[in-house]
Amino acid sequence: SQTIHQWPATLVQPVGSPLSLECTVEGTSNPNLYWYRQAAGRGLQLLFYSVGIGQISSEVPQNLSASRPQDRQFILSSKKLLLSDSGFYLCAWRALREGTEAFFGQGTRLTVV
Amino acid sequence: SQQGEEDPQALSIQEGENATMNCSYKTSINNLQWYRQNSGRGLVHLILIRSNEREKHSGRLRVTLDTSKKSSSLLITASRAADTASYFCATDEGGGADGLTFGKGTHLIIQP
Numbered sequence: 001s002q003t004i005h006q007w008p009a010t011l012v013q014p015v016g017s018p019l020s021l022e023c024t025v026e027g028t029s030n031p032n033l034y035w036y037r038q039a040a041g042r043g044l045q046l047l048f049y050s051v052g053i054g055q056i057s058s059e060v061p062q063n064l065s066a067s068r069p070q071d072r073q074f075i076l077s078s079k080k081l082l083l084s085d086s087g088f089y090l091c092a093w094r095a096l097r098e099g100t101e102a103f104f105g106q107g108t109r110l111t112v113v
Numbered sequence: 114s115q116q117g118e119e120d121p122q123a124l125s126i127q128e129g130e131n132a133t134m135n136c137s138y139k140t141s142i143n144n145l146q147w148y149r150q151n152s153g154r155g156l157v158h159l160i161l162i163r164s165n166e167r168e169k170h171s172g173r174l175r176v177t178l179d180t181s182k183k184s185s186s187l188l189i190t191a192s193r194a195a196d197t198a199s200y201f202c203a204t205d206e207g208g209g210a211d212g213l214t215f216g217k218g219t220h221l222i223i224q225p
Binding site: 006032034036041042043044046049088090092094098099101102103104105106107109 | 143146148153154156161203205207212213215216217
C-alpha cells in the first residue's frame, strides 16, 4: 500500500534562517507531488507541484522553492525565512491518471519567530 | 486561486443529528472531492463524485453534485462526536497535473 511521510511535524525557526521540509512517498511510482500551505482557518493554497524528477511548477511567487531530486522525494526549501512563511505545510501525492484522489502527509507546523 | 467555497464556515450540531455542508465552485470540473481534516493533521479523502454523477453514497456520507448550479453538498447522517473535524471540497478541472483546488472548509463540531 502507498504511504506518504512528511517531517518534521513541528518546527520553530528564527527569521532569516534556512528551511528544508522533506516528503517521501512509498508504494507508488512516478506520482504527481504537491506542496500546499494552509493558513489558520483557511483552505489550502497550492505552492508547487511536480510531475517528475527535476520538474517543478510554481503556483505562487514567494520566498520558497521546491526540488524533486528523486522520483518519490519532494523537498520544500527557503534560504531565508520570513515571518509570513509561518503556516501549516502539507505534502500530497496523486496518481498520474485523471480523476484520482490526493493523499496527504501529516503536515508540518512552521512557526517563524 | 480559491475555487470551491464551503458553506457554512462553521456548524455545531448535537450527536445523532444530520450535518449538511455545501460547496459552490466557479468553473467546469472533471470531478469534485470531499476531504476531512482533524485538527493539526493532514487531509483524508472521503469521497469523489464525477461530473456525470448526481449522487453518491459511502457509509454515512451522501454527496450530491449539481453541475448546472456548480454546487455540491455533503451530508453526514447520524453524526458522532468523532465526526468533529473540518471538511473541504476540492475541485478537479482535469486535463492537467496542477492539483486540486480547495475551498476554505467547514468546521463541524458534534456536541455529545
